[in-house]
Amino acid sequence: MSTPSTILVTGATGKLGTAVCRALIARGLNVRATDLRYVPDFPTRVELGDLRDELFVYRVVEGCDAVVHLGNHPNAFVGISPQRLLAENTAMNANVFQATVDLGIRSIVFASSVQATIRRDRLTSGPPFEIPYLPLDGDLPPNPGLNTYGQSKEYAERMLRLFVAADPTLSATAIRFPMLVTEWLHKRLTTGTMALGFVDFTECTAHLYMEDAGRLVVDVIERRLAGYHQYFPALTMQLKGYPLGTWVAEKYPSAVLRRPVEELDSLVDIDAITRELGWRPTQRLVVQVG
Ligand SMILES: NC(=O)c1ccc[n+]([C@@H]2O[C@H](COP(=O)([O-])OP(=O)(O)OC[C@H]3O[C@@H](n4cnc5c(N)ncnc54)[C@H](O)[C@@H]3O)[C@@H](O)[C@H]2O)c1
Numbered sequence: 001m002s003t004p005s006t007i008l009v010t011g012a013t014g015k016l017g018t019a020v021c022r023a024l025i026a027r028g029l030n031v032r033a034t035d036l037r038y039v040p041d042f043p044t045r046v047e048l049g050d051l052r053d054e055l056f057v058y059r060v061v062e063g064c065d066a067v068v069h070l071g072n073h074p075n076a077f078v079g080i081s082p083q084r085l086l087a088e089n090t091a092m093n094a095n096v097f098q099a100t101v102d103l104g105i106r107s108i109v110f111a112s113s114v115q116a117t118i119r120r121d122r123l124t125s126g127p128p129f130e131i132p133y134l135p136l137d138g139d140l141p142p143n144p145g146l147n148t149y150g151q152s153k154e155y156a157e158r159m160l161r162l163f164v165a166a167d168p169t170l171s172a173t174a175i176r177f178p179m180l181v182t183e184w185l186h187k188r189l190t191t192g193t194m195a196l197g198f199v200d201f202t203e204c205t206a207h208l209y210m211e212d213a214g215r216l217v218v219d220v221i222e223r224r225l226a227g228y229h230q231y232f233p234a235l236t237m238q239l240k241g242y243p244l245g246t247w248v249a250e251k252y253p254s255a256v257l258r259r260p261v262e263e264l265d266s267l268v269d270i271d272a273i274t275r276e277l278g279w280r281p282t283q284r285l286v287v288q289v290g
Pocket of ligand 1: 017035051073075178
């Protein structure tokens with residue numbers, strides 16, 4: 001019997017990391033977990049360390065078959081300055097990608113973000129939102145604006161593309177995650193009726209449940225497609241009481257419609273992901289607005 005592959009997961013004890021580790025273990029893969037934070041009763045041993053320390057990163061990456069890199073400051077509201085966020089995320093990403101390539105590991109999955117592509121630095125309470133076309137997909141051009149969290153993700157994607165240009169046999173995938181739905185968020189958004197003014201339309205209400213995100217990461221690892229790949233795995237909310245055609249016209253009047261809105265059920269096209277990986281999401285947020 002062959003030994004199962006060992007997958008390094010950075011940011012392992014975080015919200016997404018926990019879902020990814022559980023999904024990898026459920027598929028019979030060995031997990032090497034690393035994070036700054038210890039949590040009790042984690043499903044596997046966690047190697048504590050700081051991804052800003054490049055020597056630690058070489059040590060923890062060595063001997064793995066693939067790297068799932070999730071360890072970052074996860075949004076612009078973590079309580080540090082914008083410039084420090086950009087510098088530290090970029091240091092973590094450069095350390096992990098460089099060590100992975102230097103140590104001859106052929107497969108990297110990175111948690112990018114929709115914020116690399118849709119500006120959140122000029123949040124307004126209404127339109128126009130900067131949506132270039134609908135339905136959205138993984139090919140959206142980068143446009144983080146002044147949001148340094150989004151900038152850090154955009155630059156990480158660029159680093160991965162450059163590593164693959166130097167060696168096209170490498171498998172590197174950036175997953176542009178939307179808002180990830182935890183149990184807590186699910187309850188908060190689906191209990192009772194939500195005032196329309198509280199719905200955030202900036203990213204077209206794109207979201208993904210944590211378990212579906214974990215399963216996607218494992219599918220990418222198992223499929224191991226050579227080259228650079230970029231996915232936007234998301235569904236948009238079903239807003240009961242506010243038909244899709246109405247909010248497209250009201251919120252995104254300048255977006256180019258690539259398909260008639262009557263044909264759409266969600267404003268994100270995930271067909272390419274399903275075609276390449278066989279993955280599809282199993283849960284969607286249904287919110288009563290009024
Ligand atoms: N949650 C979302 O809605 C969302 C959306 C898009 C992208 N993402 C991305 O997914 C990844 C995981 O996000 P999450 O929601 O699980 O956040 P999280 O904060 O729960 O997890 C991030 C983990 O990274 C670790 N970390 C941070 N700095 C570190 C360092 N210097 N060294 C080692 N570990 C460090 C943290 O301790 C934490 O456990 C992040 O890269 C985030 O940017 C998340």
